[in-house]
Amino acid sequence: MSQKKLPKDVVNIQKPLIKAPRILLHICCAPCSTYSIDLLRSEGWKVTGYFYNPNIYPFEEFEIRLDAAKQYSEKVRISLEIGGHDNDQWEVAIKEYAHLGEGSRRCRECISFRLENCARLAADLKFDAFATTLTISPHKNSKTIFEIGGEMGERYGVRFEPYNFKKKDGLKKSIFICREHGIQRQDYCGCRYSLKEKEKVRKERPPKNS
């Protein structure tokens, strides 16, 4: 039986009319990605994750966080790009400010290092935009992150989307999703300096029932 060919215009109608814009989401860890992915999807983005965190120390911790990000990405069916653990280069980038605490210039350089790499990849892979899960943390200044993201976006010719994921109880929602999926939340930011700082706080904390 010969099959009739559809006229060209009918064939075109069957194509999706609107293609979802593609966003490359820099993922610092699985817990922070949970609510961030949901929000972006609810706003019509096709999300691809990018795990790029050469700051994480020790390497075993890097592997644990990467593994959790992989598992969660598979669960929610997003593609995940994975960057290398360029820890030596990262150390050079933050060296001058290493002695400063969390929230200082050290973190600004650390975030710049990671977002520059993300912007470059987003431009190379022709994404419509990029964003970062880092803004969900109450310890991170979203305004600073937006400045860095905007600067990197301009440098590489790709739009930075200034999502402040901590808004509208984003952090609480992410904690809830983590409980639902049995995702472990870490108790220090990631670098060896933040680990030391956390250990110091732990030591100085008076023991319970004292």
Ligand code: SF4
């Ligand atoms: S505390 Fe966090 S943001 Fe700051 S330098 Fe360390 S890993 Fe980077």
